[in-house]
Amino acid sequence: MGGVHPADNKISRDCKIEVLPIPETVYIHLGQHIGAPAKPVVAVGDKVKAGQLIAEPGGFVSAAIHSSVSGTVKSIAPRKDLAGNPQMCVEIAVEGDEWLEGIDTTDTVIREFPDDPAVCLDKIKAAGVVGLGGATFPTAVKLTPPPGKKCEMLIINGCECEPYLTSDFRTLLEKGEQVVIGAAIIKSILKVDKATIAIEDNKPEAIDHIQKVLAELRKVSPKYDGISVMSLMKKYPEGGEKQLIDAVMHRQVASGGLPIDVGAVVQNVATALAVYDAVQKNKPIVDNSVTVTGECFPRQANLLVRVGTPLKFIIDYLGGVPQDTAKIISGGPMMGRAIANLEAATLKGTSALLFLTKAQTARGKESNCIRCGKCAEACPMGLEPFLLNRLSRAGGMLDQLEANAVQDCIECGCCLYSCPANIPLLDVIRQSKGQVLGIIKARAAAKK
Numbered sequence: 001m002g003g004v005h006p007a008d009n010k011i012s013r014d015c016k017i018e019v020l021p022i023p024e025t026v027y028i029h030l031g032q033h034i035g036a037p038a039k040p041v042v043a044v045g046d047k048v049k050a051g052q053l054i055a056e057p058g059g060f061v062s063a064a065i066h067s068s069v070s071g072t073v074k075s076i077a078p079r080k081d082l083a084g085n086p087q088m089c090v091e092i093a094v095e096g097d098e099w100l101e102g103i104d105t106t107d108t109v110i111r112e113f114p115d116d117p118a119v120c121l122d123k124i125k126a127a128g129v130v131g132l133g134g135a136t137f138p139t140a141v142k143l144t145p146p147p148g149k150k151c152e153m154l155i156i157n158g159c160e161c162e163p164y165l166t167s168d169f170r171t172l173l174e175k176g177e178q179v180v181i182g183a184a185i186i187k188s189i190l191k192v193d194k195a196t197i198a199i200e201d202n203k204p205e206a207i208d209h210i211q212k213v214l215a216e217l218r219k220v221s222p223k224y225d226g227i228s229v230m231s232l233m234k235k236y237p238e239g240g241e242k243q244l245i246d247a248v249m250h251r252q253v254a255s256g257g258l259p260i261d262v263g264a265v266v267q268n269v270a271t272a273l274a275v276y277d278a279v280q281k282n283k284p285i286v287d288n289s290v291t292v293t294g295e296c297f298p299r300q301a302n303l304l305v306r307v308g309t310p311l312k313f314i315i316d317y318l319g320g321v322p323q324d325t326a327k328i329i330s331g332g333p334m335m336g337r338a339i340a341n342l343e344a345a346t347l348k349g350t351s352a353l354l355f356l357t358k359a360q361t362a363r364g365k366e367s368n369c370i371r372c373g374k375c376a377e378a379c380p381m382g383l384e385p386f387l388l389n390r391l392s393r394a395g396g397m398l399d400q401l402e403a404n405a406v407q408d409c410i411e412c413g414c415c416l417y418s419c420p421a422n423i424p425l426l427d428v429i430r431q432s433k434g435q436v437l438g439i440i441k442a443r444a445a446a447k448k
C-alpha cells in the first residue's frame with residue numbers, strides 16, 4: 001500500500017567503510033535509546049577504557065551505555081543535542097586507545113555461537129544493543145516476546161530505502177558474514193525456524209554476496225539453515241517495519257499493534273552486526289557506521305565513528321561544511337532531522353549526515369488543497385493526510401484525529417513529497433500525532 005519512488009542518490013555507495021580517527025573528547029548521551037535514560041556508574045575523574053560500562057539501564061525498557069574511548073571522565077552534565085535540547089552526557093577526555101580486557105577487537109570471524117539462548121540474550125543486554133534502524137529500542141527487550149506471543153519469522157531489514165544512505169549496504173558487503181551470524185544468533189534466541197534477510201533490488205551486489213555467505217555458513221553448521229535472502233522491489237518506505245512485514249509475510253499489523261502480533265520480529269542489518277559483536281566478541285556498541293554525503297559535499301564517505309564523536313570533528317575531517325550548504329540532516333532526506341548544533345555528538349543510532357543546498361531544501365509556496373488524493377494514495381499506512389491536516393489545523397479535534405488514526409503515522413513524509421499544493425502535511429500531522437499519543441499514554445496510565 002502507498003509509497004513513493006524518490007531518486008536513489010546513493011552517491012556514497014562505492015565508499016568503503018573507513019575508520020575515523022578518535023577525537024580528543026567524546027560526549028556520550030545517557031538517553032540515546034527509547035525508554036528510561038541510563039544511570040551513570042562512573043564519576044568525574046574516573047579513568048575508563050573503551051568498552052567499559054559507564055551507565056546502567058535506568059529501567060526495564062532502557063539500555064546500558066559504554067565508553068567508546070579510553071580516558072578520563074571530565075564531566076557528567078547536560079549538553080545540547082542535535083536539535084539544541086539539553087541532554088545528560090558523560091564527557092570523556094581521550095587518552096590512548098586502551099580496550100577493556102575480554103573484548104575481542106580482531107577481525108577474526110567466529111562462526112560457532114553459544115547453544116544457550118539465555119547466554120546470548122544476556123550478552124546482548126550487557127552490550128547495550130539497541131535497534132539501529134532508527135527506533136533505538138533496546139534489542140534484549142524486543143527479543144523477549146510477551147507471554148502468549150510467538151515469533152514465526154525473523155526479518156533482517158537490509159532495505160535501506162531512504163535516499164542517500166549507504167552504511168547498511170556497505171555493512172552487508174564488508175561485514176556480511178558477521179551480519180548473517182548475528183541473524184542466526186537472533187533466530188536461535190527467538191527459537192524460530194525461518195529468517196529472511198530482506199534487501200531491495202537496487203543492491204544486487206549485496207544480495208549476491210549474502211547468498212554466497214549463507215551457502216558457506218550452511219556448510220559450517222546447521223544453525224544457519226532456515227535463513228534466506230529475499231529481494232524486494234525498490235520503494236520508499238519498504239524498510240518501514242510494518243511495510244516490510246507486509247512485503248515479506250503478506251500480513252498486516254493492526255493499528256496500535258506490534259509486529260509480534262502477526263508473528264514477526266524485525267531487526268536491522270546494523271543491529272544484527274551489533275548482536276554478533278556482543279555475543280561473539282564481547283564488544284558493546286561503541287562505534288557505528290555513518291554515511292556522510294550530499295551533492296554539495298566535497299568528499300562522500302562511510303565512516304566507522306566512535307559513539308559520542310562531535311559532528312564538527314567528522315565534518316572537519318572530510319573538509320568542512322561547504323559554502324553552499326543550507327541544511328545538514330541527521331539521517332536521510334525523508335525521515336531525518338535537521339541539525340541545529342554542530343557541537344552535538346553522534347549517538348548509537350546516528351546513520352548519516354546529509355548536506356543539502358538551498359535549491360534542494362526550498363519548499364514551494366503553499367496553496368489550497370485541490371483534493372487530488374495523491375497524499376492518501378502515497379500514504380503507506382492507509383491514512384488520509386488531507387483529512388488529518390484539516391482536522392489538525394481546525395484545532396481542538398484530537399478525538400477525531402485519534403479516530404482517524406493519526407497515531408499510526410510513521411512520519412515517512414510520503415504525503416508531503418506527493419502534495420502538489422506544497423502543504424506541509426508531515427509537519428502538521430507530526431504535531432497532532434504527539435498530542436494524541438500524549439492522551440493515549442495518559443489514558444493507559446490512568447487505567448493502571
Ligand code: SF4
Nearest residue numbers: 379409410412413415
Ligand atoms: S507521514 Fe504519516 S500521514 Fe504522511 S504518508 Fe507517512 S504515514 Fe502517511
Ligand code: SF4
Nearest residue numbers: 369370372373375419
Ligand atoms: S496531495 Fe495535497 S492537494 Fe492533494 S489531496 Fe492531499 S493535501 Fe490535498
